[in-house]
Amino acid sequence: MKRAANVFAILLHRYIFRSVLMATVMAVAMFVFVLVAGNAIKEVFSLLASGRVGWGQFIYLMAILIPRVIPYALPLGILTGVLLVLGRLSAQGEILAMKAAGISLWRIAAPIFLIAMGGTAFAVAIGFYYAPMADTLYKRSLANVVREDPLRFFQPKTFVKEFPGYVFYFESREGSTVKNLRTWLIGDKGKMTRYLTSNSGVISFDAERDAIRLTVEQGSGEGRSESDAEDAGGIQSLAAEQLSFSLSLDALFGERSKERKLSYLNLNELLGKRQHYIENEEGLDEETQTARINQVQTAIQKKAAMGVAVLSLCAIAIPLGIKASRSETYANLALALGLALTYFFLLVVVSWLEGKPSLRPDLLIWVPNLLYQGLGFYLLSRVNRN
Structure with missing residues (x-):
């Protein structure tokens, strides 16, 4: 009898494990698609529509975005998978039958927690290493598109606004030469300081400076100081036989920026930056030093907390899925x-x-996890007693 009960428990665990795992994988895939599509609409679709990237490059960039969104898709996926499976089992009376057979909800939930712990380890690894690598590779790949063919980034009859401080527009292009070029120079306050027109200009790539060079021939226009941008009397006429603009790819993509965003750094880089601030190699004052250290610590804890979110959302999904007793997917x-x-x-x-x-925001970042896990285990213990 005992052996039969053990065999039944093993079969039950396999059934729940397989059902939740399949539902979670499908849900994660759905959320990855939605999040990647959202990022694509915001960052890449405009490049594809304007012809700045081809379909092959577009698909490659979309693939790079996948590790970037997994830390968000995994918690959503396991939450959805658990609610779908347990909601269906509860609605069909299978959970009630299991409890009647003497199986506690803790035993029923054991294979689900196993999936959650595996998902947590995977999410932490992605967040600390692979997502930052994907972010860096994504920026580098976009920059390489421009390096390989700088002309592709400049399309006729399209306002080019991507380079900070500049706006370009031209009517047509023959090879590397653009016709009827208009150039606006924008100041720090977002107001125009110069406007130039030219019959032609030449676009080339300066590999040494990692920049696009735009050489304007026979340019003319007007200029004004940014403080006098609203004063028509402050306009000055400008003329030049040849004028060259150097458009740094670093300014566009931040690929070689000295101060990379903390979200783009992996765990080893974050720990190194934290040690750098602790030793105060830059000679910062105490208040700034403390703030910098705290920022790095918060970034580290945030990446870890996002991974643990898989377990937190799973913990609260189990009792809610059982209590909701709904088989409707929507x-x-x-x-x-x-x-x-x-x-x-x-x-x-x-x-x-x-x-x-x-x-101490580096510690407070764990509050949502503690709330969800505490509430989830409390609700599960109450449901198990009923």
Whole structure:
């Protein structure tokens, strides 16, 4: 009898493990697609539509974006998968039958927690190493598109606004020569300081400076100081036989920027930067030093907390999936999105405190995880007693 019960438990665990795993994988794939598409619409579709990147490059860039969104798709996926499977089992009375057979909810949830722990380890590895690598590779790949064919980035009858401080527009192009070129120079306050027109200009790539060079021939126009931008009397006529603009790819993509965003750094780089600030190699004052150290610590803790979000959302999804007792997919998806949005909202609220080191945002970043895990285990224990 005992052996039969053990065999039944093993079969049950396999059934739940397989069902939740398959539902989670499908949900993660769906959310990866949605998040990648969202990033593509924001950053790459315009390049594809204007002909600046081809279909092959577009697909490659989309593939690079996948590790970037996995830390967000994994928590959403396991939350959705657990709600879908347990909601269906509960609605069909299978959970009730398992409890009647003497199987506790903790044993029923064991294979789900196993999936969650594996997902957490995977998400932490992605967040600390592969997502930063993907971000760096994505920026480098975009820069390489420009390096390989700088003319592709400049399309006729299209305003080119990507380079900070400049706006370009031209009517047509013959090889590397553009016709009827117009150039606007924008000041730090976002106001025009110079406007130049030219019959022609030549675009080339300066490999030594890693920049696109635009040489304007027979240019004329007007200029004014940014402080007098609204004063028509301050306009000055400009004329030049030849004028050259150097458009740094570093300014466009930030690939070689000395101060890379903390989100683009992997764990080893973050720890190195933290040690750099602790030893105060830049000679910072105490307040600035403390703020910099706290920023790096918060970035490290945030990446770890995003990985643990897989376990946190799973913990609260198990009792809610059982109690909801709904087999309708749309209802469970709505519940999953509501829980996920609440979690990420709490994460954003805590992130607002990054500028206040005295409040220890590097520790407060764990509050959403603690709330969800505490509430989840409390609800599961109550459901198990009922």
